[in-house]
Amino acid sequence: MTDPAAVTAGRDASPLVETRDLTKHYAIGGGLARRLRGKEKETLRAVDGVSLRIGRGETVGLVGESGCGKSTLGRLLLHLEQPSGGEMRYEGELVDKTTADRLRRKIQIIFQDPFSSLNPRKTVGKAIEEVLSVHNLCPKESRKARVAELLDRVGLSPEMANRRPRQFSGGQRQRIGIARALAMGPEFIVADEPVSALDVSVQAQVLNLLTELQEELGLTYLLISHNLGVIRHLTRRIVVMYLGKVVEESPTGDLFDDPLHPYTQALIRAVPDIDPDRAVGAVAVEGDLPNPIHPPSGCHFHTRCPFAMDVCRSEYPEPRHVAPGRLVACHLYDTQAEASDPAAAIRVGS
Numbered sequence: 629m630t631d632p633a634a635v636t637a638g639r640d641a642s643p644l645v646e647t648r649d650l651t652k653h654y655a656i657g658g659g660l661a662r663r664l665r666g667k668e669k670e671t672l673r674a675v676d677g678v679s680l681r682i683g684r685g686e687t688v689g690l691v692g693e694s695g696c697g698k699s700t701l702g703r704l705l706l707h708l709e710q711p712s713g714g715e716m717r718y719e720g721e722l723v724d725k726t727t728a729d730r731l732r733r734k735i736q737i738i739f740q741d742p743f744s745s746l747n748p749r750k751t752v753g754k755a756i757e758e759v760l761s762v763h764n765l766c767p768k769e770s771r772k773a774r775v776a777e778l779l780d781r782v783g784l785s786p787e788m789a790n791r792r793p794r795q796f797s798g799g800q801r802q803r804i805g806i807a808r809a810l811a812m813g814p815e816f817i818v819a820d821e822p823v824s825a826l827d828v829s830v831q832a833q834v835l836n837l838l839t840e841l842q843e844e845l846g847l848t849y850l851l852i853s854h855n856l857g858v859i860r861h862l863t864r865r866i867v868v869m870y871l872g873k874v875v876e877e878s879p880t881g882d883l884f885d886d887p888l889h890p891y892t893q894a895l896i897r898a899v900p901d902i903d904p905d906r907a908v909g910a911v912a913v914e915g916d917l918p919n920p921i922h923p924p925s926g927c928h929f930h931t932r933c934p935f936a937m938d939v940c941r942s943e944y945p946e947p948r949h950v951a952p953g954r955l956v957a958c959h960l961y962d963t964q965a966e967a968s969d970p971a972a973a974i975r976v977g978s
Contacts, residue, residue: 642720643681644848645705645816650678650714652700656921670921674700676872677714682816687842687849689863689880691856691895695917697872698852702818705850706737718816733763736809740821742801746793752779752804753789759811778807782837799830806837816848823858835862856899860884865953868892871920871928874947877955888956890933927959935960 652675675697682688690698703709705716707728716723718731739745746755756775760766766774776786782803793801802822809817819838823831835858841847853859859866859880866883868876868891876889887893894914915932918924924931930940939959947957 643717644684644686644719645680645682645850646717646720647678647680647705648715648717650680650701650704650716651675651712652697652704652709653712672921673872673923674920675704675711678869678872678874679714680867680874682848682850684815684848685842685846686865687851687863689859689866690850690852690869691854691859691866692869693917694854695871695920696869698869699820701869702737702820702850702852705816705818706735707732733812734815736812736814736817738802738805738809738817738819738822741825742798742805743793745805746801748793751790751792752796755804756789756808756811759808763812765811765813774811778810779804781810781841782807797830798826799834802826802834803837806834806841810841810845814847816850818850818852820852821854822851824853824855831858838862856884856896868895871918871923873928873957874955875929875957877953879953882951882954888950888954888961889929889958890935890960891929894932927957 651673654672654674656670656672678697678701680688680701690701692698700709704711707716707723710725718734721727721731723731746752750758753772753775756778757771760771760774761768772789775789779786779789784800784803784807788796788800793804796804802825822838823834826834838849839862842849849862851859851862863880866876866878866880867874868883868889870891876883876887876892878888883892884896887896914934918928918931924941926942927933927936927940927945930936933940937959939962943959945957945959945962947955948961949955950961
């Protein structure tokens with residue numbers, strides 16, 4: 629069951645954020661000892677040719693194992709990292725060194741660890757007020773009132789502005805982090821594991837707050853998370869990454885009902901289920917994540933894929949649209965294979 633709005637958002641309409649073949653490579657092993665041994669620098673391809681479109685008001689989920697490049701992609705979108713290649717556009721405007729500072733006010737981040745992202749020596753009021761001061765967002769005499777307004781908007785008492793971060797719970801600190809992000813008046817927010825450091829009882833409160841803020845302020849989110857339950861609750865479209873590349877993109881409901889890529893299927897099967905009947909046969913992704921400095925030839929997932937063919941070991945599959953709003957990079961969906969629909973045999977739950 630495909631949500632037509634989810635298919636249209638970010639694809640047919642003009643996107644708010646768009647990347648084209650975005651890459652980020654890091655040179656590894658450039659030390660003197662390595663050069664004396666005659667060894668060349670190696671390259672870590674953290675993000676390797678990612679093309680992504682996010683529509684205004686949309687919430688897109690980004691999932692994958694640790695080390696797949698999710699957080700690096702988030703930093704590229706914030707322009708905290710300079711891309712090695714490709715491009716990013718915001719409302720059609722190219723984001724580069726000359727435009728990044730101006731556009732950065734429209735793009736903010738919510739960090740995973742709300743405690744380490746706050747200065748322990750400053751009161752939370754001063755931390756938020758500093759944002760207003762540095763970016764000259766409001767007159768000095770109005771800043772305290774603006775801080776009080778922001779704290780109230782995220783469900784905290786304005787009187788709490790005089791407390792330091794250590795005096796708050798994890799959920800309260802994350803609300804403070806959200807208030808600080810809102811101080812800039814952003815349109816697009818990258819939420820990098822925003823609830824993973826919180827108790828389960830608090831996670832729903834923060835997620836509901838993010839939903840309320842989106843409805844009130846018209847925000848657009850990229851939600852990065854390992855927690856597929858969180859992703860399912862909050863997003864309309866999901867992008868799955870593996871070793872720096874996008875392997876599947878789909879409306880959320882379709883991806884959970886009928887995941888296409890074997891890697892996505894394995895991720896969903898690994899989600900714990902309290903129903904013992906549904907949990908039978910559920911297995912996690914087998915094997916370890918390959919060395920990203922020396923990824924496998926062909927499809928990077930073939931070393932862990934139970935359906936790998938000879939072509940998977942030699943050629944990387946081109947991403948292809950197999951249904952409205954659905955994209956997958958897997959040789960099981962090549963044109964020659966579609967006639968016999970071999971993918972039907974590997975659906976989750978078969």
